[in-house]
Structure formats: structure tokens, C-alpha cells
Amino acid sequence: MEQATEAPLKKTPLNARHRASGAKMVPFGGWDMPVEYSGLSNEHTAVRTRAGLFDVSHMGEIEIAGKDALAAVQRISCNDAAKLAVGQAQYSGLLTRQGTFVDDLLVYRLAPAHFLLVVNAGNISKDYAWIADEIKPAGDAVAVDASSRYALLALQGPEALNVLQPLTGIDLAGIKYYWFAHGEVANVRATVSRTGYTGEDGFEIFVPPQSADKIWLALLESGKAAEVIPCGLGARDTLRLEAGMRLHGNDIDETTTAVEADLNWIVGWKKDDFNGAAALREQKASGVKRKIAGFEMLERGIGRHGYDVYVGDVKSGVVTSGTQTPFLKKAIGMAYLPTGHTAPGSEFDVDIRGHRTRARVVPMPFYKRAR
């Protein structure tokens, strides 16, 4: 997890709202963010059963435009952006030459030669500098850090559509998963994307910063009957983990490749060339020594980020994420394990503060919503 630096913490346009509402605030990736409103488990359960509202305005937005914008995106982003229609988004990675993660991101195609990349809060300046440099050979394309032009709200949960629909003229049911549409929300121009980081149906709503508070309140008002509640980063983390989604800085980083992270599905294998292509093709062909796997604890305890993993008496890997899930009510996590040991059912030990504690590999995601 990115920690706050010496610099003063940045604030989203909703900072005053969070503080006035009594949210518990913490530093996260250089930002002053709400970690909890009414309680992590309560918020987590609200998203799984009704809907929850998150301020994710700390996320970064980098736009790439110009005649050769597609070629530029294809270079830096490992997924195949040529597959994106205008109005469609995809999950992807910004990879080093070694195939490891500078960051993970969503790539939105706004227009044939205009893309929006949504990156992690703690990585914005690093990503922007890296992107601006890496796309130079692509030709006529420029990258702009547009983060300050967007506030981003996430309304997530089975009731999300019913709560958002009365506030917008956009036909939400017509937006497919990982597509987006432009329109108005609460009479403010907005881009509504059917995406999220919770494993539930839901929407991420890009709005002008000066209107973020108005839309935040409108969404809570519209969600009153459905008991929609504001949620913090704590629930966001337990929700994404149940859904098996990787967190950059924990599960993936500049030491782990897309193949090791079991994210082959976000690699555009048929693309000509992109950052990390050679390294990943080599790994795909000859295999890797370790791979990420989901696990659940068989004995009492929670295997947490950074805890060592033992197969027999041999230190064999490390836990990258772990929690007690409020919804499934068991201790789950992700760990890098030796490749021969990642099949569901394989058992290993996690060193929990000196106690070897039994765990078992299980398939991810841990939670899958009914469709």
C-alpha cells in the first residue's frame, strides 16, 4: 500500500463532506481519505445486499489524444486497445520491459483517437512521467494529466441502477458491463461507466469537481429508501479482495509479472509489440516459478500482507493481501506460491506472528454475484 509522503495530504472535492459526516479519515497514497463511515462490515454488507457510495476522486485520470493515440496506448498498455469500441473500457496494466507492473488501470476509449486512463492515486505522477516518456516513439500523441478535472464517485451494489436511474436521462440498463455513456446526472454533465472494484453491479461516475458534492448528496437522497450508505476505503479493500481483484502495491507491483499475477487475460498476446511483450511471451512459453493464488485459512487466524508462506519447512512465498471477509465470514487472501503448489486444494502454512497456521488454495474469485 502506498504510504503518505512528507508532503501535505491532497484532498478530494468531497473532503469537507466526509469530515462533516464524521467519517474516519486516514492518509492513503498521499491523500486524506475516508477509511470508514458507519463501520467496515456494515458498509461491506450494504454493497453486497443494497448499494454503497464511494468517493474515489483520488484516482488519477490521464488522457492520451492525437492521430497516433491508439498506437501510443498499445505501446504502454498490455491489453489490446484496438478491441475497444468508442464507449467501451478495459482493465489493463502499464508494464515494464520485464513484464512487471508500473501500475494497473482502466482504459476508456472516448473517441477513435482519444483515450482516458484511470490509474491508482499513489502512482499518478510516476505514471504520467512514465507514460509521457514511453509514448514518444509512437508519433502524434500527447498525454495530459487531467486528474484535477475529474471527481469520481462509485455507486456499487445490486440497487445501484435503481438509485441512479431517476437522476439521469441515460438509459442505464442499456450500458453493458465495461461500457460507458455521456449525459447528465442531477443536471450536471457526467460520464457514467458500468464498472467498479467491488464484484457487484454498479457505476463509476465522472463529474466536474465543483459538482461532486451536489451529486454525492443527490445519490444518497435517491438511495434513501434502498438504505444506500456512504462507504470508505476499508470496505473497498475487503470487497475487491472477495471479488479476487488485484491491488497494485500489494498483489502486483514492479517485482511481479502479469503471468505470475495470473492476469494473462489482460495481455494482448496478438498485438505486435508492447512493453514487456518479450518477457511475458517467454514466461508464457516456458512457465514461471511462482504464481498468485487465492487461499482461505483452515485454522484460526488471518494471513495478512507480507506474512511468509511455508510449504513444509521451506519458506516458499508471501501473502500479498488478506482479511476476514465481512460477507463470507472467513479469512481469505492472495499469496505468491511455487507454481506446482497453486492448484485448488493444495495446503500450506502462513507464518502468523510466529505461528504456522494452515491454509488451503481455493479458486478465485472468492465471491461471485448472482447474475
Added chain:
Amino acid sequence: MAYPAGFKYTKDHEWIELAGDRGRVGITDYAQQQLGDVVYVDLPEVGARLKQGQSFGTIESVKAVSELYSPVSGEVVDVNGALKDKPETVNKDPHASWMIAIKLTNPGEAGALLDATQYQDLIK
């Protein structure tokens, strides 16, 4: 939630309810609020000897793991085993959810702990 006037408190957010040379130890309402949903409480065996300020166990919430520190020196004479199966009672009723009972070896130590008013000033 009220902080019982009869308890003594530590800066680490434990309380102790004294009765003669014995005391029951738990964590404060403020502490449980900071921790959030408690999922495990790991406690010592009866007979364990503790020094004031020494860790006597851990409490784990969904978010994090924290050490539990003994407010006084002494010997553990009882452990609240019910918390093993129902750790969430620490959230619901922190000032009734005692964790260990301790026989004080140096009762003078308790005098230096915070009273309810001082503790509430600390967490303001």
C-alpha cells in the same frame, strides 16, 4: 458510551476494574471504535506472569492486529474464554468484555493509572 467511574485506564486504551488485589482487564469503547469489527482475541494461559505494560495477547479486527498491554504487573488467574467464540462482544459491550483477570503483585502501580475523567480528556 459511558466510561465507568470505578475503572482505571491506560494510555494504551485498556481498562482495569479492581477488587482488592485482583482486577479484570479489557479494552475501552474508544479502542474498539478505532479497531472496528473484532474477529479474534488471543489471550494468555492462566498462570502467565505479566509485567506492567507487557503484551498479554493480541486483538485482531478486519482491518488490523493490535497488541493488548497489561495495565499492571501480576499473574493471570482467569481468562474470558467466551471471547474466543464471540469476539464481537468486545465491539458491542467493551466495558463488560473483560479479557483476563489478574492478581496484582504490585498494587501501587494501579494508583498511577488514569481515572475516567483523565482518560476521557486523553481521547478528546
